[in-house]
Amino acid sequence: MARTLTARPDRMLGHLIDRTSEQRLTGSVAKFTYRTFRLPLQRPDSGSSAHTVACELCGQRVRVRLYSVTHTVRLRRRWLGLCGAGLVVLGLAVFGAFGPDPVLLGTAGLAVLSAFAAAVGFAAAVAGFTAYWLEDGVRMLKPNARPQHNLLQPGRLGSKA
Numbered sequence: 001m002a003r004t005l006t007a008r009p010d011r012m013l014g015h016l017i018d019r020t021s022e023q024r025l026t027g028s029v030a031k032f033t034y035r036t037f038r039l040p041l042q043r044p045d046s047g048s049s050a051h052t053v054a055c056e057l058c059g060q061r062v063r064v065r066l067y068s069v070t071h072t073v074r075l076r077r078r079w080l081g082l083c084g085a086g087l088v089v090l091g092l093a094v095f096g097a098f099g100p101d102p103v104l105l106g107t108a109g110l111a112v113l114s115a116f117a118a119a120v121g122f123a124a125a126v127a128g129f130t131a132y133w134l135e136d137g138v139r140m141l142k143p144n145a146r147p148q149h150n151l152l153q154p155g156r157l158g159s160k161a
């Protein structure tokens with residue numbers, strides 16, 4: 001079950017104060033350190049609302065959209081729907097290739113199509129479940145226009161209060 005939703009979102013506004021890269025066995029990994037601040041906002045009773053929040057460190061204004069608890073639950077259901085559809089596609093591709101009547105391995109073209117469908121289904125299932133898990137109904141509007149700010153999950157690695 002994804003995190004509990006409350007009227008006050010638990011996401012933090014983060015101001016990027018340091019960016020380093022670490023060498024690991026798998027390659028270079030970027031590490032971001034943020035100064036974080038609690039969003040002084042309340043979700044609307046229904047639908048969504050847009051707000052402007054001033055960063056407590058630099059004063060820059062950041063636009064944030066908040067979805068109501070009921071709307072966020074709907075968003076989570078959509079992400080679960082994507083996950084379910086991905087699992088259905090993955091299941092059909094695997095069943096068609098390895099089931100009792102493996103029609104999808106009849107020709108090389110169908111085998112490639114089956115492998116592609118399985119990969120797309122798996123990716124959709126993983127992406128849908130991840131989005132469901134992380135969905136909390138809080139969005140930064142035009143995030144690329146404010147590159148030194150980010151909305152962070154509480155306790156996220158690399159953040160610093």
Ligand SMILES: [Zn+2]
Binds near residue numbers: 056058
């Ligand atoms: Zn700032």
